[in-house]
Amino acid sequence: MIGLWDTTGNEVVKALAAERRSAGGVASGMALTLIVVTDEKRVRDAEAAATVAAAAHPCRLLVVVRADVERNRDRLDAEIVVGGRLGPCEAVVMRMYGRLALHAESVVMPLLVPDVPVVTWWHGEPPTEIATDFLGVVADRRITDTAQAPDPLAALRLRAEDYAPGDTDLAWTRITPWRTLVAGAFDTTQAQVTEATIVAPPKDPTAALMSGWLSSRLGITPRWEATEEFPRMRQVQLRCANGDELTLTRDDSRATFRRTGQQDRTLPLVRRPLGDELAEELRRLDADQVYAEALGASAGLADLDRRPAQRVHIWKDPTTAERTRAGATAHAGPADN
Incomplete structure:
Protein backbone atom coordinates (compact mmCIF):
# COMPACT_ATOMS: atom_id res chain seq x y z
CA MET A 1 0.00 0.00 0.00
CA LEU A 170 -29.83 -1.50 -6.70
CA ALA A 171 -33.52 -1.42 -5.76
CA TRP A 172 -34.02 -3.36 -9.00
CA THR A 173 -31.21 -5.77 -8.13
CA ARG A 174 -32.84 -6.52 -4.77
CA ILE A 175 -35.96 -7.93 -6.39
CA THR A 176 -34.07 -10.41 -8.59
CA PRO A 177 -34.84 -13.29 -6.16
CA TRP A 178 -38.50 -12.21 -6.05
CA ARG A 179 -38.75 -12.09 -9.83
CA THR A 180 -37.06 -15.48 -10.13
CA LEU A 181 -39.54 -17.15 -7.78
CA VAL A 182 -42.59 -15.44 -9.29
CA ALA A 183 -41.55 -16.33 -12.84
CA GLY A 184 -40.78 -19.90 -11.79
CA ALA A 185 -44.33 -20.30 -10.51
CA PHE A 186 -45.56 -20.28 -14.12
CA ASP A 187 -43.33 -23.08 -15.36
CA THR A 188 -46.22 -25.53 -14.99
CA THR A 189 -49.19 -23.38 -15.96
CA GLN A 190 -50.33 -21.12 -18.79
CA ALA A 191 -53.06 -19.41 -16.78
CA GLN A 192 -53.39 -15.68 -17.39
CA VAL A 193 -52.89 -13.36 -14.43
CA THR A 194 -55.76 -10.92 -14.02
CA GLU A 195 -55.00 -9.26 -10.66
CA ALA A 196 -51.98 -8.67 -8.45
CA THR A 197 -51.46 -7.27 -4.96
CA ILE A 198 -48.16 -6.20 -3.38
CA VAL A 199 -47.86 -5.83 0.39
CA ALA A 200 -45.00 -3.50 1.29
CA PRO A 201 -44.07 -0.30 3.17
CA PRO A 202 -45.50 2.84 1.56
CA LYS A 203 -42.09 4.17 0.39
CA ASP A 204 -40.42 0.94 -0.67
CA PRO A 205 -38.70 1.41 -4.07
CA THR A 206 -38.37 -2.36 -4.53
CA ALA A 207 -42.15 -2.69 -4.32
CA ALA A 208 -42.58 0.11 -6.86
CA LEU A 209 -40.27 -1.67 -9.29
CA MET A 210 -41.98 -5.00 -8.65
CA SER A 211 -45.27 -3.34 -9.48
CA GLY A 212 -43.74 -1.87 -12.65
CA TRP A 213 -42.30 -5.24 -13.62
CA LEU A 214 -45.63 -7.05 -13.21
CA SER A 215 -47.38 -4.27 -15.10
CA SER A 216 -44.91 -4.33 -18.01
CA ARG A 217 -44.85 -8.14 -18.23
CA LEU A 218 -48.52 -8.96 -17.61
CA GLY A 219 -50.37 -5.84 -18.75
CA ILE A 220 -52.12 -5.36 -15.40
CA THR A 221 -52.06 -2.66 -12.72
CA PRO A 222 -51.08 -4.24 -9.38
CA ARG A 223 -52.67 -2.97 -6.19
CA TRP A 224 -50.25 -1.74 -3.52
CA GLU A 225 -51.33 -2.62 0.02
CA ALA A 226 -49.24 -0.36 2.26
CA THR A 227 -48.09 -1.68 5.62
CA GLU A 228 -45.82 -0.27 8.32
CA GLU A 229 -45.38 -3.63 10.06
CA PHE A 230 -42.47 -4.77 7.89
CA PRO A 231 -39.29 -2.91 6.85
CA ARG A 232 -39.39 -4.16 3.24
CA MET A 233 -41.63 -5.87 0.70
CA ARG A 234 -43.58 -8.61 2.44
CA GLN A 235 -45.86 -10.34 -0.07
CA VAL A 236 -46.86 -10.68 -3.72
CA GLN A 237 -50.30 -12.14 -4.55
CA LEU A 238 -51.40 -13.12 -8.05
CA ARG A 239 -54.90 -14.13 -9.16
CA CYS A 240 -55.39 -16.06 -12.39
CA ALA A 241 -58.27 -16.22 -14.85
CA ASN A 242 -58.88 -19.89 -13.94
CA GLY A 243 -59.47 -18.99 -10.29
CA ASP A 244 -56.05 -20.02 -8.96
CA GLU A 245 -54.30 -17.79 -6.45
CA LEU A 246 -50.52 -17.69 -6.00
CA THR A 247 -48.99 -16.05 -2.94
CA LEU A 248 -45.32 -15.51 -2.12
CA THR A 249 -44.78 -14.34 1.47
CA ARG A 250 -41.36 -13.42 2.84
CA ASP A 251 -40.34 -14.35 6.36
CA ASP A 252 -36.75 -13.41 7.23
CA SER A 253 -34.49 -15.35 4.84
CA ARG A 254 -37.13 -17.61 3.34
CA ALA A 255 -40.49 -17.38 1.63
CA THR A 256 -43.67 -19.44 1.73
CA PHE A 257 -45.22 -20.18 -1.66
CA ARG A 258 -48.92 -20.96 -1.64
CA ARG A 259 -50.94 -22.05 -4.63
CA THR A 260 -54.57 -23.13 -4.94
CA GLY A 261 -54.86 -26.92 -4.76
CA GLN A 262 -51.21 -27.51 -3.81
CA GLN A 263 -49.25 -27.89 -0.61
CA ASP A 264 -47.32 -24.92 0.70
CA ARG A 265 -43.63 -24.81 -0.18
CA THR A 266 -40.76 -23.11 1.63
CA LEU A 267 -38.25 -21.42 -0.67
CA PRO A 268 -35.04 -19.46 -0.03
CA LEU A 269 -35.37 -15.69 -0.25
CA VAL A 270 -32.24 -14.32 1.38
CA ARG A 271 -31.45 -10.64 1.62
CA ARG A 272 -28.04 -10.46 0.02
CA PRO A 273 -25.08 -8.34 1.14
CA LEU A 274 -24.41 -5.12 -0.74
CA GLY A 275 -21.32 -6.60 -2.38
CA ASP A 276 -23.30 -9.46 -3.91
CA GLU A 277 -25.86 -7.01 -5.29
CA LEU A 278 -23.11 -4.90 -6.84
CA ALA A 279 -21.44 -8.01 -8.31
CA GLU A 280 -24.74 -8.98 -9.96
CA GLU A 281 -24.97 -5.62 -11.72
CA LEU A 282 -21.40 -5.94 -12.99
CA ARG A 283 -22.26 -9.17 -14.78
CA ARG A 284 -23.87 -7.27 -17.61
CA LEU A 285 -22.44 -4.19 -19.24
CA ASP A 286 -25.18 -3.59 -21.81
CA ALA A 287 -28.45 -1.76 -21.25
CA ASP A 288 -31.06 -3.58 -19.15
CA GLN A 289 -34.24 -3.30 -21.22
CA VAL A 290 -36.39 -5.17 -18.69
CA TYR A 291 -35.39 -2.68 -15.98
CA ALA A 292 -36.19 0.21 -18.33
CA GLU A 293 -39.67 -1.18 -18.97
CA ALA A 294 -40.33 -1.79 -15.26
CA LEU A 295 -39.05 1.66 -14.29
CA GLY A 296 -41.12 3.30 -17.01
CA ALA A 297 -44.25 1.42 -15.96
CA SER A 298 -43.76 2.40 -12.31
CA ALA A 299 -43.42 6.08 -13.27
CA GLY A 300 -45.98 6.12 -16.08
CA ILE A 314 -24.02 19.71 -17.66
CA TRP A 315 -21.87 21.83 -15.36
CA LYS A 316 -23.50 22.49 -12.00
CA ASP A 317 -21.87 24.17 -9.03
CA PRO A 318 -23.68 23.06 -5.85
CA THR A 319 -21.97 25.73 -3.76
CA THR A 320 -23.46 28.47 -5.95
CA ALA A 321 -26.93 27.00 -5.48
CA GLU A 322 -26.41 26.88 -1.71
CA ARG A 323 -25.27 30.51 -1.61
CA THR A 324 -28.26 31.55 -3.72
CA ARG A 325 -30.69 29.83 -1.35
CA ALA A 326 -28.94 31.27 1.70
CA GLY A 327 -29.08 34.78 0.22
CA ALA A 328 -32.77 34.46 -0.57
CA THR A 329 -33.46 33.32 2.99
CA ALA A 330 -31.42 36.17 4.48
CA HIS A 331 -33.28 38.81 2.48
CA ALA A 332 -36.70 37.35 3.22
CA GLY A 333 -38.49 39.11 6.04
CA PRO A 334 -41.96 39.43 7.55
CA ALA A 335 -44.57 41.00 5.30
CA ASP A 336 -45.16 44.75 5.80
CA ASN A 337 -48.28 45.67 7.65
Missing part, protein backbone atom coordinates in the same frame (compact mmCIF):
# COMPACT_ATOMS: atom_id res chain seq x y z
CA ILE A 2 1.16 3.53 -0.81
CA GLY A 3 -0.24 6.61 0.91
CA LEU A 4 0.07 10.00 -0.78
CA TRP A 5 -1.01 13.03 1.23
CA ASP A 6 -1.67 16.46 -0.28
CA THR A 7 -0.61 15.14 -3.66
CA THR A 8 -1.46 15.65 -7.34
CA GLY A 9 -3.12 13.56 -10.01
CA ASN A 10 0.19 13.06 -11.82
CA GLU A 11 1.80 11.68 -8.67
CA VAL A 12 -1.08 9.26 -8.22
CA VAL A 13 -0.67 7.95 -11.79
CA LYS A 14 3.07 7.46 -11.29
CA ALA A 15 2.65 5.77 -7.93
CA LEU A 16 0.01 3.37 -9.30
CA ALA A 17 2.29 2.40 -12.19
CA ALA A 18 5.17 1.79 -9.79
CA GLU A 19 3.03 -0.29 -7.44
CA ARG A 20 1.68 -2.34 -10.34
CA ARG A 21 5.20 -3.14 -11.50
CA SER A 22 6.30 -4.19 -8.04
CA ALA A 23 3.18 -6.33 -7.53
CA GLY A 24 3.31 -7.88 -11.01
CA GLY A 25 -0.13 -6.55 -12.01
CA VAL A 26 -1.12 -6.26 -15.66
CA ALA A 27 -3.86 -3.98 -16.95
CA SER A 28 -4.73 -6.46 -19.72
CA GLY A 29 -6.39 -8.69 -17.13
CA MET A 30 -8.91 -6.04 -16.16
CA ALA A 31 -12.52 -6.56 -17.23
CA LEU A 32 -13.65 -3.03 -16.34
CA THR A 33 -13.00 0.13 -14.37
CA LEU A 34 -15.31 0.56 -11.38
CA ILE A 35 -15.67 4.14 -10.11
CA VAL A 36 -17.27 4.45 -6.69
CA VAL A 37 -18.57 7.88 -5.66
CA THR A 38 -19.26 8.21 -1.95
CA ASP A 39 -18.69 10.34 1.14
CA GLU A 40 -16.55 9.80 4.22
CA LYS A 41 -19.26 8.22 6.38
CA ARG A 42 -20.04 5.57 3.76
CA VAL A 43 -16.57 4.88 2.39
CA ARG A 44 -15.90 1.74 4.47
CA ASP A 45 -19.18 0.14 3.42
CA ALA A 46 -18.44 1.06 -0.20
CA GLU A 47 -14.94 -0.44 -0.02
CA ALA A 48 -16.27 -3.67 1.51
CA ALA A 49 -18.92 -4.05 -1.19
CA ALA A 50 -16.51 -3.21 -4.00
CA THR A 51 -14.03 -5.78 -2.65
CA VAL A 52 -16.64 -8.52 -2.95
CA ALA A 53 -17.59 -7.41 -6.46
CA ALA A 54 -13.94 -7.17 -7.55
CA ALA A 55 -13.37 -10.78 -6.52
CA ALA A 56 -15.90 -11.84 -9.17
CA HIS A 57 -15.02 -9.19 -11.77
CA PRO A 58 -11.33 -8.25 -12.10
CA CYS A 59 -11.25 -4.49 -12.25
CA ARG A 60 -9.46 -1.29 -11.39
CA LEU A 61 -11.28 0.22 -8.47
CA LEU A 62 -11.33 4.01 -8.17
CA VAL A 63 -13.01 5.28 -5.01
CA VAL A 64 -13.81 9.01 -5.05
CA VAL A 65 -14.57 10.47 -1.62
CA ARG A 66 -15.86 14.03 -1.96
CA ALA A 67 -15.72 16.22 1.11
CA ASP A 68 -15.82 19.88 2.15
CA VAL A 69 -16.23 21.37 -1.33
CA GLU A 70 -16.32 24.88 0.16
CA ARG A 71 -12.81 24.59 1.62
CA ASN A 72 -10.63 27.48 0.42
CA ARG A 73 -7.69 25.23 -0.46
CA ASP A 74 -7.89 22.19 -2.74
CA ARG A 75 -6.36 18.97 -1.50
CA LEU A 76 -6.00 15.40 -2.75
CA ASP A 77 -5.10 12.48 -0.48
CA ALA A 78 -4.72 9.09 -2.14
CA GLU A 79 -4.23 5.51 -1.02
CA ILE A 80 -3.02 2.98 -3.60
CA VAL A 81 -3.57 -0.72 -2.96
CA VAL A 82 -2.66 -3.48 -5.43
CA GLY A 83 -3.73 -6.98 -4.40
CA GLY A 84 -4.11 -5.96 -0.76
CA ARG A 85 -6.97 -5.33 1.63
CA LEU A 86 -9.36 -4.41 -1.20
CA GLY A 87 -9.06 -7.79 -2.87
CA PRO A 88 -7.53 -8.97 -6.13
CA CYS A 89 -7.72 -5.63 -7.90
CA GLU A 90 -5.85 -2.41 -8.42
CA ALA A 91 -7.46 0.14 -6.14
CA VAL A 92 -7.01 3.88 -5.64
CA VAL A 93 -8.94 5.58 -2.84
CA MET A 94 -8.97 9.34 -3.41
CA ARG A 95 -10.20 11.87 -0.88
CA MET A 96 -10.85 15.20 -2.58
CA TYR A 97 -11.38 18.48 -0.76
CA GLY A 98 -12.29 21.96 -1.94
CA ARG A 99 -13.11 22.76 -5.56
CA LEU A 100 -11.16 19.70 -6.67
CA ALA A 101 -14.08 17.55 -5.47
CA LEU A 102 -16.24 19.20 -8.15
CA HIS A 103 -13.70 18.31 -10.84
CA ALA A 104 -12.91 14.75 -9.82
CA GLU A 105 -12.64 13.72 -13.48
CA SER A 106 -9.36 15.62 -13.77
CA VAL A 107 -7.79 13.01 -11.50
CA VAL A 108 -9.91 9.99 -12.43
CA MET A 109 -9.68 10.09 -16.24
CA PRO A 110 -5.94 9.31 -16.48
CA LEU A 111 -6.52 6.30 -14.19
CA LEU A 112 -9.13 4.55 -16.37
CA VAL A 113 -8.02 1.21 -17.81
CA PRO A 114 -7.80 1.59 -21.61
CA ASP A 115 -10.29 -0.21 -23.86
CA VAL A 116 -12.53 -1.65 -21.13
CA PRO A 117 -16.02 -0.55 -19.98
CA VAL A 118 -16.43 1.99 -17.20
CA VAL A 119 -19.04 1.53 -14.46
CA THR A 120 -19.88 4.31 -12.00
CA TRP A 121 -21.65 3.51 -8.74
CA TRP A 122 -22.99 6.19 -6.38
CA HIS A 123 -23.04 4.81 -2.85
CA GLY A 124 -25.24 7.43 -1.29
CA GLU A 125 -28.09 9.65 -2.38
CA PRO A 126 -28.32 9.50 -6.20
CA PRO A 127 -27.71 12.68 -8.20
CA THR A 128 -30.82 14.46 -9.46
CA GLU A 129 -29.35 14.48 -12.96
CA ILE A 130 -26.56 12.08 -13.78
CA ALA A 131 -25.36 14.42 -16.56
CA THR A 132 -24.27 16.93 -13.89
CA ASP A 133 -21.58 14.47 -12.74
CA PHE A 134 -18.90 13.87 -15.35
CA LEU A 135 -18.08 10.55 -13.68
CA GLY A 136 -21.54 9.40 -14.77
CA VAL A 137 -21.26 10.82 -18.29
CA VAL A 138 -18.04 8.93 -18.98
CA ALA A 139 -19.49 5.61 -17.76
CA ASP A 140 -20.99 2.83 -19.87
CA ARG A 141 -23.07 1.65 -16.93
CA ARG A 142 -24.37 3.75 -14.04
CA ILE A 143 -25.57 2.26 -10.76
CA THR A 144 -27.60 4.23 -8.22
CA ASP A 145 -29.44 3.26 -5.05
CA THR A 146 -32.73 5.07 -4.51
CA ALA A 147 -33.09 3.43 -1.10
CA GLN A 148 -30.38 5.87 0.10
CA ALA A 149 -32.52 8.91 -0.75
CA PRO A 150 -34.70 10.68 1.87
CA ASP A 151 -37.76 9.96 -0.31
CA PRO A 152 -37.04 6.73 -2.23
CA LEU A 153 -40.17 6.88 -4.41
CA ALA A 154 -39.48 10.46 -5.47
CA ALA A 155 -35.88 9.45 -6.24
CA LEU A 156 -37.15 6.53 -8.32
CA ARG A 157 -39.35 8.90 -10.27
CA LEU A 158 -36.30 11.09 -10.95
CA ARG A 159 -34.42 8.02 -12.19
CA ALA A 160 -37.19 7.43 -14.71
CA GLU A 161 -37.24 11.06 -15.86
CA ASP A 162 -33.44 11.12 -16.14
CA TYR A 163 -33.06 7.59 -17.52
CA ALA A 164 -30.66 6.72 -20.31
CA PRO A 165 -29.85 3.17 -21.51
CA GLY A 166 -27.10 1.83 -19.25
CA ASP A 167 -28.68 3.10 -16.02
CA THR A 168 -29.74 0.72 -13.28
CA ASP A 169 -30.57 0.86 -9.58
CA LEU A 301 -43.35 6.88 -18.75
CA ALA A 302 -43.00 4.94 -21.99
CA ASP A 303 -40.11 4.06 -24.32
CA LEU A 304 -37.29 4.72 -21.85
CA ASP A 305 -35.08 2.24 -23.71
CA ARG A 306 -35.38 4.31 -26.90
CA ARG A 307 -33.67 7.34 -25.41
CA PRO A 308 -30.08 8.20 -26.44
CA ALA A 309 -27.52 6.26 -24.43
CA GLN A 310 -24.94 9.08 -24.43
CA ARG A 311 -25.22 12.07 -22.13
CA VAL A 312 -23.74 15.55 -22.52
CA HIS A 313 -22.11 16.90 -19.39
